[in-house]
Amino acid sequence: MTEKDLASLKVQQDRLMHDIHSTCEWGKGERWGDQSTETGMSRLSLSDTDKQARDWFAETTESLGCKVTTDAMGNQFAVRPGLNEGAMTYAGSHLDTQPTGGRYDGILGVTAGVEMLRTLNDNWVETNYPTGVINWTNEEGARFPKSMVSSGVWAGDIPIADAHALKSVIPANDTATMKSDLERIGYLGSTPCSHTAMPIAAHFELHIEQGPILEAEQRRVGIVRGVQSYKWFTITVRGKESHTGATSFAHRADALLLASKCILASHRIATRHNALASTGILNLRPGSTNTVPGFVEFSLDIRSPSNETVEKVEAECRAAFASLTSDTSSEPEAAHSHPSSLTCDISWRTDFVSPATSFHKDCISCATAAAASLVDSSVPEPDAELNLGAWGKLMTSGAGHDSVYTSKHAPTCMIFAPSRDGVSHNPREFTTPEGCADGAQVLLGAVVRYDRLRGERGR
Amino acid sequence: MTEKDLASLKVQQDRLMHDIHSTCEWGKGERWGDQSTETGMSRLSLSDTDKQARDWFAETTESLGCKVTTDAMGNQFAVRPGLNEGAMTYAGSHLDTQPTGGRYDGILGVTAGVEMLRTLNDNWVETNYPTGVINWTNEEGARFPKSMVSSGVWAGDIPIADAHALKSVIPANDTATMKSDLERIGYLGSTPCSHTAMPIAAHFELHIEQGPILEAEQRRVGIVRGVQSYKWFTITVRGKESHTGATSFAHRADALLLASKCILASHRIATRHNALASTGILNLRPGSTNTVPGFVEFSLDIRSPSNETVEKVEAECRAAFASLTSDTSSEPEAAHSHPSSLTCDISWRTDFVSPATSFHKDCISCATAAAASLVDSSVPEPDAELNLGAWGKLMTSGAGHDSVYTSKHAPTCMIFAPSRDGVSHNPREFTTPEGCADGAQVLLGAVVRYDRLRGERGR
Numbered sequence: 001m002t003e004k005d006l007a008s009l010k011v012q013q014d015r016l017m018h019d020i021h022s023t024c025e026w027g028k029g030e031r032w033g034d035q036s037t038e039t040g041m042s043r044l045s046l047s048d049t050d051k052q053a054r055d056w057f058a059e060t061t062e063s064l065g066c067k068v069t070t071d072a073m074g075n076q077f078a079v080r081p082g083l084n085e086g087a088m089t090y091a092g093s094h095l096d097t098q099p100t101g102g103r104y105d106g107i108l109g110v111t112a113g114v115e116m117l118r119t120l121n122d123n124w125v126e127t128n129y130p131t132g133v134i135n136w137t138n139e140e141g142a143r144f145p146k147s148m149v150s151s152g153v154w155a156g157d158i159p160i161a162d163a164h165a166l167k168s169v170i171p172a173n174d175t176a177t178m179k180s181d182l183e184r185i186g187y188l189g190s191t192p193c194s195h196t197a198m199p200i201a202a203h204f205e206l207h208i209e210q211g212p213i214l215e216a217e218q219r220r221v222g223i224v225r226g227v228q229s230y231k232w233f234t235i236t237v238r239g240k241e242s243h244t245g246a247t248s249f250a251h252r253a254d255a256l257l258l259a260s261k262c263i264l265a266s267h268r269i270a271t272r273h274n275a276l277a278s279t280g281i282l283n284l285r286p287g288s289t290n291t292v293p294g295f296v297e298f299s300l301d302i303r304s305p306s307n308e309t310v311e312k313v314e315a316e317c318r319a320a321f322a323s324l325t326s327d328t329s330s331e332p333e334a335a336h337s338h339p340s341s342l343t344c345d346i347s348w349r350t351d352f353v354s355p356a357t358s359f360h361k362d363c364i365s366c367a368t369a370a371a372a373s374l375v376d377s378s379v380p381e382p383d384a385e386l387n388l389g390a391w392g393k394l395m396t397s398g399a400g401h402d403s404v405y406t407s408k409h410a411p412t413c414m415i416f417a418p419s420r421d422g423v424s425h426n427p428r429e430f431t432t433p434e435g436c437a438d439g440a441q442v443l444l445g446a447v448v449r450y451d452r453l454r455g456e457r458g459r
Numbered sequence: 460m461t462e463k464d465l466a467s468l469k470v471q472q473d474r475l476m477h478d479i480h481s482t483c484e485w486g487k488g489e490r491w492g493d494q495s496t497e498t499g500m501s502r503l504s505l506s507d508t509d510k511q512a513r514d515w516f517a518e519t520t521e522s523l524g525c526k527v528t529t530d531a532m533g534n535q536f537a538v539r540p541g542l543n544e545g546a547m548t549y550a551g552s553h554l555d556t557q558p559t560g561g562r563y564d565g566i567l568g569v570t571a572g573v574e575m576l577r578t579l580n581d582n583w584v585e586t587n588y589p590t591g592v593i594n595w596t597n598e599e600g601a602r603f604p605k606s607m608v609s610s611g612v613w614a615g616d617i618p619i620a621d622a623h624a625l626k627s628v629i630p631a632n633d634t635a636t637m638k639s640d641l642e643r644i645g646y647l648g649s650t651p652c653s654h655t656a657m658p659i660a661a662h663f664e665l666h667i668e669q670g671p672i673l674e675a676e677q678r679r680v681g682i683v684r685g686v687q688s689y690k691w692f693t694i695t696v697r698g699k700e701s702h703t704g705a706t707s708f709a710h711r712a713d714a715l716l717l718a719s720k721c722i723l724a725s726h727r728i729a730t731r732h733n734a735l736a737s738t739g740i741l742n743l744r745p746g747s748t749n750t751v752p753g754f755v756e757f758s759l760d761i762r763s764p765s766n767e768t769v770e771k772v773e774a775e776c777r778a779a780f781a782s783l784t785s786d787t788s789s790e791p792e793a794a795h796s797h798p799s800s801l802t803c804d805i806s807w808r809t810d811f812v813s814p815a816t817s818f819h820k821d822c823i824s825c826a827t828a829a830a831a832s833l834v835d836s837s838v839p840e841p842d843a844e845l846n847l848g849a850w851g852k853l854m855t856s857g858a859g860h861d862s863v864y865t866s867k868h869a870p871t872c873m874i875f876a877p878s879r880d881g882v883s884h885n886p887r888e889f890t891t892p893e894g895c896a897d898g899a900q901v902l903l904g905a906v907v908r909y910d911r912l913r914g915e916r917g918r
Contacts, residue, residue, distance in 0.1 A: 189735060211705025214799070228704055232748050242881050244737035244760045245687055245857025246670025249730060251881060256738055257726055260719035267716055269706060269793035278703035279715055280750045284741055289758040289810075290693050290858070291739045291884070299748040301703045335728035341675070350747075398704025399749070422710060425750070429682050 001125070007373060009123055011115050011444055013437035016137070019111040020436065023095070024053035024103040029427070040427025041103050044170055045096035045138035046074070052188060053095045057110065057135050057166055064117045064134065069198065070189030072160060073150035074137040074182045077198055080450045082129040082451070086459070087201035089127070089450050091116055091443050092134030098142050108417060109206045110135050112440035119444055121339055128455035131200060133445055137178075137187075138401045139329020143170045144178050151405035154194045160193060170240060195409040201282045202363055202405035202450050206415045206443040208431050210399055212422030220438045221371045222416030225364055227404050228276075228305040229310045229356035232245060235262065235321070239344035241262050241286060241294035249338035255296040256284055258324060258344045261333035265320040265333055266300060266313075268332070272297035275304035275313050275400070286331050299351075305396045357404045360411035362453060363446070367413050368394070370445025411450075415442050461912055466832060468582055468881070470574050470903055477571040479759055479895065482554070483562040485511035488886070499564050499886025503513060503639035504555035505533070505598035505628055512554045513646060516594050523576045525591065528657065529648030531619060532609035533596040533641045533644065536657055540578055541588040541910070545918070546623070546660035548586070548909050550575055550902050551593030551861060557601050561888020567582040567876060568665045569594050571587045572897035578749045578903055587914035588660060590906055595861045596637075596646075602629050610864035612652045616664035619652060656867040661822055661909050662865035665874045665902040667890050669858055671881030679850045679897045680830045682876030684823055686856045686863050687735075688769045688815035689762040694780070696804035698754035700745060708797035714755040715743055717783060717803045720792035725772075727791070734763035734772050735857070758810075764855045766815050780805050788884065816863045819870035821912060822905070826872050827853070829904025834896055870909075 023336070027043025027050070043049045054076060058068045061078030070076045081087050095118020106431040114131030141147030144166040152158035164179035182188035191197055211216075216221050238255035263279050263361050270277035281299040300317070325346055326337040365379075371392045372379045379388070386394040397414060406412045417439035420430040430441075486502025487507070500507045511537060517527045519535040520537030528536045538547050554569020572592030579590070600606030603625040611617035625640035641647035650656055668674075671797030673681050699805060722738050729736035740758040759776070763769050784786040784805055824838075829852045831838045838847070845853040865871045876898035879889040890898075 026791075029599075029791070065778070107683050209705060210702050211707075212710040213705075213707065216710060228519065230704060240880075241885065242671070243669050243858055243883060245689060245762050246668060246737065246883070247857070247881055248670075248672065249726070249735065251671040251675060254737070256741060257722060260722040263716060263719040264723065264795070267708075267797070271795065271797040276703065276708065278713070278749075278751055279744050280703060280752060281750050282715060282741060282743055287740050289739050290737075292737055293739060301748050303704050320528075334725065336730065336791060338730040398706070399702055400704075421699075422706055424702060424705075426700065434834070440526060 001448060004443065007445060008446060009125065009252065009448065010120055011119050011437055011440040013433055015118065016111060016115045016436055016440050017433050019114055020103060020107060023053055023056055023107065023111060027097065029100065039103065041042050041097040041101045042099050043097045044099060044143040045140065046143065046178065046185055050096055050281055051185035060114055061133060063447060064121055066117065069191050070187055071191040071193040072189055072196060073153050073163060073193040074138045074187040074189065075154065075171040075193060076151050077132055079130050079132040080120065082127040082131065084129055086129040087199040088130045088132040088294035089446055089447050089454065090132045090134050091107060091204050091206065093205050094136045094139035094402065096138055096140050098140050098425045100427060101425055104208045104426060104429055104431050105210065105424055106139055108208055108431065108439065109438055112206045112443050115440050116444040116447060121304055127448065127451040131451060139402055143168050145169050145215055147412045148191065148400060148402050148405055153404035154198065155408045156194060157405065168404065185303065196389055200372060200406055200410035201401060201454065203365065203410050203412040204363065204415065204446050205401055206417065206442055207290045207401060209419045210424035211419065213395065214416060215420060215422065216387065217393065219393045220374060221442055222393050222395045223364060223367050223371055223414055224359060224414035225394055226305065226359050227357040227400060228303045229307040230354050231300060231310055231314060231350065232352040233300040233350035234349045234351055235250060235298050235300055236347045237344050239294050240342060242292045244290045244292055247292060249390055250370060251342065252292055252340050253342035253344045254292050256293040257343050259296040259298055261324045262321045265324060265331055266317050269316045269320060270313050271423050272286065273309050273313050275302065275309050277302050277313060277317070303398060305356060318348065330384040340424040354400060359407055359413035363411045363450065366449035366453065367415055367442060367446040369449055370442045372440060373445060384406045387434040415439055460898040460907060462584050465904065465907060468578055468584065468903060468907065470578050470896055470899040472892055474577065475570060475574045476892050478573055478781040479562060480568060480678060482515055482566065482570060486556065488559065493770055498562065500556040501558050502554070503558060503602040504599065505602065505637065507646055507812050509555055510644035511655060513594065515606050516554065519573055520576060520592060523580055525576065528640055528650050529646055530650040530652040530657060532612050532652040533646040533648065534609050534613065534652060535594040536591055538591040539579065541586040541590065543588055545588040546658040546662045546877050546904050547589045547591040548913065549591045549659055550665065550906055551595060552664050552666060553595045553598035553861065555597055555599050557599050557884045559886060560884055561886060563667045563888050563890050564599055564669065564883055567667055567890065567895055567898065571902050575901050575903040575906060578815065586907065587912040588910055592909060598861055604614045604628050605680055607859060607861050607864055609652065610861035613654055614656065614864040614867045615653060616864065659865055659869040660913065662862060662869050662871040663826065663874065663902055663905050664860055665876065665898045666860060667883060668875040668878045669883035670878065672850060672854065673819050673875060673877035674879060674881065676852065678708045679833060680901050681852050681854045682830055682847070683856050683873035683875055684765065684853055685818050686816040686859060687764050688766040688814050689760060690769055690773060690809065692759040693810055693812040694757050694759055694810045695806045696755040696803050697727055698753050699801060700807045701751045703749045703751055706751060709752055709799055710801065711799050712801035712803045713751050714803055715784065716858045717754040718755040718757055719784045721780045722785060724790055725776050728775045728779060729761065729772050732763065732768050734761065735910050736761050736772060749880045750911050762857060764815060767877060776892065777807065813859060816866055818872035822870045822872035824907065825908035825912065826874055826901060826905040828908055832904060833900060834856050848861045874898055
C-alpha cells in the first residue's frame with residue numbers, strides 16, 4: 001500500500017461516535033450523570049448489559065465480514081481475512097466498565113477497532129495478513145476482582161482455574177463466579193484461552209489517557225512506549241490510643257501524626273527521583289475527635305518508568321519511615337515535632353508488584369508514523385520531554401492495560417487520546433469527538449502500516 | 460473538727476474496692492477484656508444495668524442514713540444530715556460508662572463518695588452542714604449523644620426539653636429518648652433539675668486522670684485547678700480525584716497530601732504555644748490505592764488552659780492551612796512539595812467550643828491540704844511545673860466533667876487518681892487499689908475540710 005493509498009484511508013468521526021453512543025445504551029448509569037451532560041456507565045463484566053454489548057460486537061463484526069471466535073475466558077476475537085494466512089494484527093481493548101465509570105475507557109478502543117474494519121471495507125482494502133479486533137473480558141477487575149485477568153490467562157500468567165473461580169464482588173450478595181456467568185450469558189467459548197491457541201501477530205490498543213498531560217500540553221495524541229513499573233504497599237502504624245485533652249505531646253504515640261510525616265516523606269523522595277508516590281487509602285482507629293489514633297493503615301503506590309527507580313524510592317521510603325518513628329530523626333518531616341517518651345511501630349506489606357513494560361519498537365514506529373500523518377508531518381525526533389511536534393507525545397502509561405499481557409507474546413503498543421481534566425473511572429470522563437477520531441485514525445494507520453511491514457518481511 | 464480528728468478519718472481500701480468490683484457486675488462486658496486481666500464495662504446510661512447500679516446507689520446510701528432525691532434528669536442526690544440546715548457539700552461523679560469502657564471512669568468518684576459516707580458513719584462524725592453524694596446521669600454522652608447533659612440541665616445551660624428529647628444512638632435501632640427511658644426504668648424524678656431546686660454548697664469530684672502524667676511522674680494524686688479550654692473543628696479539603704499512575708505531581712490536587720501537611724502544621728503550632736492540637740478522625744474519598752483522594756475531612760481538637768492560647772493556635776492554623784494550599788507557601792510543611800498547576804480548597808467548621816474553667820480556690824486549698832495529709836506533709840508551694848512535693852501535682856484537666864457545670868453555680872474542684880498508661884474509655888483502664896484509696900482519702904478530707912470552713916464562716 002502506497003503512502004497515498006494510506007492517506008486516503010479516513011475513519012468517519014460521526015460513525016465512530018454513533019457506535020460509542022449506541023453501545024453505551026447497554027449499561028448506561030444515568031444516575032451517575034449529575035455532574036455533566038455526559039452519561040456515566042455501569043456495565044459490569046458478564047452482566048446482562050455486558051452480554052448485550054458482546055452480542056452487538058459479534059453481530060456487527062460478522063456483518064463486516066469477520067469470523068468471530070470466543071475463547072474459554074469469553075475473549076472475543078473478530079478476524080477479517082487477509083491476502084495470506086497467518087496470525088492476526090489486532091486492535092484490542094474492552095467493553096466492560098467500572099461500576100460508576102465513563103463511556104470511553106475501553107469502549108473507545110473496541111469501537112475504533114470496528115470503525116477500522118468499516119473503513120477497510122469501504123475502501124476495499126486487502127491487507128497482507130488477517131486483521132482483527134479483540135474484546136477482552138473483565139479488564140476492569142471491578143466485578144471479578146482481578147484486573148486484566150483474561151489477557152493474563154491468554155498470556156499464561158494466570159491459571160484459568162483461578163480466573164474461572166473468581167467470585168463476583170458487585171452486586172452485593174451475588175454468588176456468580178466468572179465461569180458460572182460466562183455460561184449463563186453464553187460466552188464460555190470452546191477455544192482454549194492461550195497465546196498458542198489464539199496467537200497474535202501484533203496488538204494495538206487505543207485508549208483514553210486517563211491523565212491530564214495531553215490536554216494540558218494541547219497535544220492530539222500520545223504514542224505509548226511502555227507501562228510504568230509500580231509497587232503497591234500497605235503500611236501499618238501502631239501507636240497508642242490516648243485522650244487528646246489528657247495526654248501531653250510528650251506522652252503520645254500518635255499513629256496519624258507519624259503517618260502524615262510518612263506521606264510527606266514519600267512525596268519528597270518520589271519528587272527527587274522524578275517518580276510518583278501516592279496514598280489513596282487511609283484508615284485509622286478508633287476514630288473519635290478526642291482520641292489520638294493508636295492505629296493507622298495506609299496504601300502506598302510507587303511508580304516510575306524504571307524498575308530501578310521504584311526500588312530506590314521504596315528503599316528510601318523504608319529508611320525514612322523507620323527514621324521518622326524516632327525523635328532524633330533527621331528527616332525534614334521530623335523537624336518540628338515535640339519529643340515523646342513513646343514511639344510508634346511501622347510495618348510494610350507488599351500487595352502488588354508490576355515491573356515496567358516496554359512496548360515494541362516496530363509497533364511504536366508504525367503508530368508514530370500514523371500519528372504524524374494526522375498533520376501530514378514527517379516523524380520528528382522527540383525532544384527531551386519526548387514531545388513529537390505540537391501534535392503528539394511519546395509517553396509512558398501510568399495504568400496497566402491488557403496490552404501489558406499481550407506484549408509478553410506479541411509486538412504491542414498503545415495509543416492515547418486526550419482525557420478532559422484527566423478524569424477517568426467517573427461519569428465525567430470525556431474525550432472530544434475529534435480526539436476520539438484522531439485516536440481511531442492513528443489506530444487504523446498503525447495497523448495498516450504494521451501489516452505493510454509484515455508484507456515486506458513476508459511473515 | 461481538729462487536725463487530729465481529721466487525721467483519724469481513714470477510708471478503707473478493701474471496702475472501696477469491694478464496692479467498685481461488685482457494682483461493676485452490672486454491665487460488665489467481659490467480651491472486651493481480652494487485653495488485660497481487668498474486665499471492661501458497657502453500662503450505657505438508662506439501660507437495665509444502669510438501673511441496677513442506680514438501685515444499688517439509692518439502697519446503699521439510704522441504708523447509710525441518707526435521704527435520696529431524684530430529679531427530672533434522673534440525677535440522684537444522696538444527703539447525709541449535718542448539725543445545721545443548709546445546702547450540701549457533695550462528692551459527685553457518674554455511674555454510666557462508655558460502650559467499651561473501663562471500671563474506674565466515673566465509678567471511682569461515686570463509690571469513693573459512698574466510702575466517704577461509710578467512714579463518716581464509722582467515726583460518728585457530725586458535719587456542720589449536710590454532706591452527700593451525687594450520681595449524675597449520662598455524663599459520657601455515649602448512648603444519648605450529649606456529654607455531661609444532666610449537670611448541664613442542672614446548671615441551666617441546656618433546656619430540659621432538649622435533653623429529654625435526645626435519642627439513643629446505642630444500641631442500633633433503639634427508639635428510646637432520655638425521657639422515655641427515664642420513665643421506663645423509674646428514674647424520672649419529680650424534683651426539678653436545676654441549681655435552684657437542688658442547690659449545691661460545694662462539689663468535689665474524684666476521677667481517674669485519663670492521662671499518663673501522674674503515673675509517669677510517680678505522683679499519688681492530682682489536684683485539679685480547672686479544665687482546659689478547647690475547640691473542635693472539622694476541616695474539609697477538596698482537591699481532585701485522579702489516577703495515581705497517569706497523573707504527574709504537576710497536575711494533582713492531592714487532598715490527603717495537603718491534609719497531612721495541615722496535621723503536621725497544627726502539631727508544630729501547638730508545640731510552639733505549649734498547647735495541644737490533635738486529629739482523631741480522618742475520612743477520605745474515594746479510597747482506592749490507585750486514586751489520588753479528591754476529598755478529605757479531618758477533625759482538629761485544639762486545647763490549652765488559656766482561652767487566648769486556643770484562639771492564637773486556631774488563628775495560626777487557619778493562616779498556615781490557607782498558605783499550604785499554595786505552592787509558594789513558606790510554611791515548613793511545604794518545603795519539599797512538587798509544584799502543581801492545581802490547588803485544593805480548605806474550609807473550616809466549628810463543632811464545639813468549651814471555654815476554660817477555673818475551679819474554686821477554697822475547694823483547691825481543701826483538697827490540697829487533704830492530699831498533703833496523705834504523707835503528713837504541710838502544703839508546699841507548687842514549683843514551676845506545679846508539682847506539690849513528690850506526692851502530688853496541681854494540674855489542669857484535659858477532659859470535660861460534670862464539675863465544669865457545677866462550677867458555674869457552686870465552688871468546685873476535682874481530684875485525680877493515676878491512670879495506668881494513661882488509658883481510659885477502654886477495658887484496659889486501670890488504677891491501682893492504693894491509687895483509688897488515696898483518691899478517696901483526699902475526697903473525704905476535702906469534703907470534711909470544706910465543711911469545717913463553712914462552719915467557721917457560719918454558712
